[in-house]
Amino acid sequence: MNVQDSVVFVTGANRGLGLAFSREALSRGAAKVYAGMRNTDGFDVPGIVPMKLDVTDPASVSAAAASCGDMTLLANNAGIGGIVTGPLDGNMDELSRELFETNFYGVIRVTQAFAPVFARNGDGARRASSSVRPSSCVPRFPAPRRPPASCRPGAPRTPPRS
Numbered sequence: 001m002n003v004q005d006s007v008v009f010v011t012g013a014n015r016g017l018g019l020a021f022s023r024e025a026l027s028r029g030a031a032k033v034y035a036g037m038r039n040t041d042g043f044d045v046p047g048i049v050p051m052k053l054d055v056t057d058p059a060s061v062s063a064a065a066a067s068c069g070d071m072t073l074l075a076n077n078a079g080i081g082g083i084v085t086g087p088l089d090g091n092m093d094e095l096s097r098e099l100f101e102t103n104f105y106g107v108i109r110v111t112q113a114f115a116p117v118f119a120r121n122g123d124g125a126r127r128a129s130s131s132v133r134p135s136s137c138v139p140r141f142p143a144p145r146r147p148p149a150s151c152r153p154g155a156p157r158t159p160p161r162s
Helices: 016-027 058-067 092-103 105-120
Strands: 007-010 032-037 048-052 073-076 125-128
Touching: 007 016, 016 032, 016 048, 016 073, 048 058, 058 105, 073 105, 092 105
Parallel strands: 007 032, 007 073, 032 048, 073 125
Antiparallel strands: none
16 A cells, blocks of 8 residues: 555554554654544653544544544554453443444444545545554453362262262
8 A cells, every 4th residue: 555645544543553653654754643532631752643533422433524624544443452351241232232332333433434535535545443452342251260170070079979
């Protein structure tokens, strides 16, 4: 993909992979790089324009798209991960919703909001990436523990105490 002279918008660009994408776009000759992030306070990277963006908030996404009408390349990078103790974890429902809202619906929301910008600017490029593993839309469970010896197949049965 040719980044030279493009105007790039990277979601989740406050740190990690998103910030690396932003810096790389500059090094490859991007004319401008917008860095979408929930909190812009203290972000001061030369050449990168911080833009307030919460991919879970439709109003925030619409405002970002309206403010960046010159964008020609979108890198959907924002993402979160989480760990629960198992399918019966009390946080399973809440975490699953949060993961899908950010990692799945966030990408859709941002892409749809920027679609008119693409149309005005010659149908630029869209890339979906993530700072988290691709399986992050599904809560991860810790590795299963080996059952105690007394519960394994073939273990001698202990008669119940009376």
